[in-house]
Amino acid sequence: GENVEQHPSTLSVQEGDSAVIKCTYSDSASNYFPWYKQELGKRPQLIIDIRSNVGEKKDQRIAVTLNKTAKHFSLHITETQPEDSAVYFCAASPNQAGTALIFGKGTTLSVSS
């Protein structure tokens, strides 16, 4: 089955800096890769996703890149703000018939002002 590894487990940056979180997956059949943000005590919220026919996707200050050959994908947050502080989870799944997501263990991002 699919296995997703996520690094780093914690990340501290200064406000305005960029943050990068990386994930690798094991199942070459996986072709859907979402990223979720979870604030303390709240639900995971989908912030961006990418499918395997796309190499990069941007939404304002966040972007995701995918390298299918190397089986890794990354989340990039530019111009970080204190409200970006949260736990970020990557996930992978085969995008067929609504299969379950396999999550990485999460990255705790702290943005200090």
Add this chain to the structure above:
Amino acid sequence: DSGVTQTPKHLITATGQRVTLRCSPRSGDLSVYWYQQSLDQGLQFLIQYYNGEERAKGNILERFSAQQFPDLHSELNLSSLELGDSALYFCASGQGQRENIQYFGAGTRLSVL
């Protein structure tokens, strides 16, 4: 608000007891997914239902079971509870067909004392 409703928000019970967690998916979504989030294990997929039928099983214990009713709401039953079952239990819903985007409910925090 994701449109996914989970009740109750908090549940405190004793070892050996049985509890039921409830989830109502977003309007139009046919798939319901249950995930367990504990401190050291991240988000673990438990089980998926699609239009009333079990579709996939993850790391779900035999003491746990679930079902999806004709109105598409789902219940997760946890029995013979142990201290280690204390966790956040999330339900997510999705279309379950062509897309795999999943939206999470606010979760049920289970404390087994």
